[in-house]
Amino acid sequence: MNKIIKKDQFSEKVFCLEVEAPLIAHSCKAGQFIILRVDKHSERVPYTIAKADDEKETLTLVVQEVGLSSTKLCNLNEGDYVQDIVGPLGNASEIKKFGTVVCAGGGIGIAAILPILTALHDAGNRVISVLAGRTKNLIIMEDDVRKGSDEVIIMTDDGSYGEKGVVTAGVEKVIQSEHVDRILAIGPPVMMKFTSLLAKKYNIPNYVSLNTIMVDGTGMCGACRLTIGGKTKFVCIDGPEFDGDLVNWDEMFKRMGTFKNVERKEMEHYEEHVYPTPQPGQDVKACAAEAQSTDAKAESNAEDDLTDRNAPWRAELRKAMNAKERKAIERVIMPELDPEYRAKTRLEEVNKGLTKEMAVREAHRCLDCAKPACVEGCPVNINIPAFIKNIEREHFLDAAKVLKQTSALPAVCGRVCPQEKQCESRCIHLKMNEPAVAIGYLERFAADYERESGQVALPHIEPSNGIKVAVVGSGPSGLSFAGDMVKKGFEVYVFEALHEIGGVLKYGIPEFRLPNSIVDVEIDNLRKAGVHFQTDTIIGKTISVKELEEKGFKGIFVGSGAGLPNFMDIPGENLINIMSSNEYLTRVNLMDAANPKTDTPVILGKKVIVVGGGNTAMDSCRTAKRLGADVTLVYRRSEAEMPARLEEVKHAKEEGVNFLTLHNPKEYLADEDGRVKAAVLDVMKLGEPDASGRRRPESTGETVTMECDQVIVAVGVSPNPLVPNSIEGLELGRKNTIAVNEQMQSSRSDIYAGGDIVRGGATVILAMGDGRRAATNMAEQLLKG
Secondary structure, rough: EEEEEEEEEEEOOOOEEEOHHHHHHHHOOOOOOEEEEEOHHHHOEEEEOOOOEOOOOEEEEEEEEHHHHHHHHHOOOOOOOEEEEEEEEEEOOOOOOEEEEEEEEEEHHHHHHHHHHHHHHHHOOEEEEEEEOOOHHHOOOOHHHOOOOOOEEEOOOOOOOOOOOHHHHHHHHHHHHHHOEEEEEEOHHHHHHHHHHHHOOOOEEEEEEEEOOOOOOOOOOOOOOOEEEEEEEHHHHHOEEHHHEEEEEHHHHHHHOOOOOHHHHHHHHHHHHHOOOOOOOOOOOOOOOOOOOOOOOOOOHHHHHHHOOOOOHHHHHHOOOOOOHHHOOOOOOOEEHHHHHOOOOOOOOOOOOOOHHHHHHHHOOOOOOOOOOHOOOOOOOHHHHHHHHHHHOOOOOHHHHHHHHHOOOHHHHHHHHHHHOOOOHOOHHHHOOOOOOOHHHHHHHHHHHHHHOOOOOOOOOOOOOOOOEEEEEOOOHHHHHHHHHOOOOOOOEEEOOOOOOOOOHHHOOOOOOOOHHHHHHHHHHHHHHEEEOOOOOOOOEOOOOOHHHHHEEEEEEEEOOOOOEEOOOOOOOOOEEEEEEEHHHHHHHOOOOOOOOOOOOOOOOOOEEEEOHHHHHHHHHHHHHHHOEEEEEEOOOOOHOOOHHHHHHHHHHHHHHHHHHHHEEEEEEOOOEEEEEEEEEEEEEEEEEOOOOEEEEEEEEEEEEEOEEEEEEEOEEEEOOOOHOOOOOOOEHHHOOOOOOOOOOOOOOOEEEEOOHHHHOOOHHHHHHHHHHHHHHHHEEEHOO
């Protein structure tokens, strides 16, 4: 949490706040911004930095009350705290000697342009600042601007101060009186547009700083995308400054109004009920539930005995039932919520879990193979027969201990890993034309049983070796790496850009498939084992890799994921209410936008199209269904080629999602407000197999038009360039992935990487496998000295 040190009121609705933020104050540069969350109910909103004081370790923000989030922030007083500040974000302004630079600031844009004009002046430029506002009291920070300017021109709409007129009148006056080499404008979009048009008229290079709708600010959601020079750019990654001549201003204006109606309702709700200000030390999440089941048989303590296939107890189990009897047992069926009921609740888990009786019976199906191929199929090499046999003898806590020897997140993996394509696909039962043992269901059962028993055991931790290692990102690969390294005696620090630990487990996977409470308990177990977590910290922005090394970190693991959403680059794709699955799921999952008690807006579509055929597409369409929409999944291949888990496809169909395969969007149509109203779909056919081994989709030339009021694009993600591009000397692979060797080591010997930032997109368990492999190899390297 960040304390408000000072608060001043500039005008009726404009306030200046000085807030503690040591790391950002130290690292920010002119032109960058922050994302701020007022309290745990609030949305993540971008604000520009007016000043940064490294000595006082504070940031100065100028905020105008225009909506719910800014009103809540302005209602805070000195001594109050804001929940989160993350940054600095975006690219710093280009600061060098251009010659004569005109800096035009409108309204609170004056605060945003202040650090830039000051830096330009310090670089030897002649800086002429044109400040504009409707009235005198909206001309802010004039004294600060004058200190960094060679000349200041004041323009007010009503003539109450300076000269009467708009900002462009002041800028044109300068252009006509002397040579101008560059123009920079920051303020309301309409002001920036006309300043840009004026500069273009005189052939002067001009730049604008765009403050668009954002959710995360690190490139993960794609909410801030705009068409710049005919190409889609993400303001938070590629900006915020752009050549004003290249900005599609009409699109900018329309997209800025995306949530106008929703925000109006949120403001009305706020006026009815103001949330209390959070205070330091408040708990964000409750810990795991207290003990419920205490009737388990006495558990073993020796870990070797738990996994030794030749242990007497295990030999007795094999003798107790022959293979024929075990094969005769039918595979367990997971109990599920009723489809009609569950399609209306997004917080209740669909799969209800196995009872003790069901788990024990399913465990009897395991033949306890001498050479278990299932283990080879598991990316983290769980000793599968060992944990299953402990379930068979009803030593459920021992089964959980076996899991945690190699898996940092067993309750997570038991829910979301595609076991049917990994461990279960190697089960010997399949060779006998029988269903595989339900390994995933049993993994979930053991992890859940331990949690609910209140007898959670920590894995064995080696004595501290005094070596510090850093983890970038708290997704599956980072958590897996952290869990293994802390067990080996390392001092582990995990840095997460978002305000919650868990990465894609929190923002990307709905609670009806993976409850946040389950993720929180797994993370709490890692914390109890000694892992340190720091949120709101972007490596490469808040702290550089060089600074980590200076602080004594000897090894760094990058598991920053592949959060950059892919789009299809088709006409109309930037229309209002067309969003990436990342943005949609982040709003609903991480920010709880569908909850009326939270502030983050989300538009509830009535007729929704989800484009894609993977698990993220299933998560999106099932979420939209729960929010009341008529949902159609559009996929360019046939159902047989869908990469989504069969269970997810089954659940989606049961819940009423419509499947339209062999169709692919080629264009989106807009209504008079710039909102999507229909999708033009190519009718596809399947050709020869492509590089993925699936038959290539080909257009038949026929099209159909489908009405819709919302489109969610779930066609994959690419590695986010934010972290890789910030590390000097790091060799990158295809699409900004980090190139690594078989040991998961990068071109820099002290930096390892894994998960989606290496693979470009993978499953939770594959990412965890990368984290384990990296931990093994980094530990060996560091312990050699």
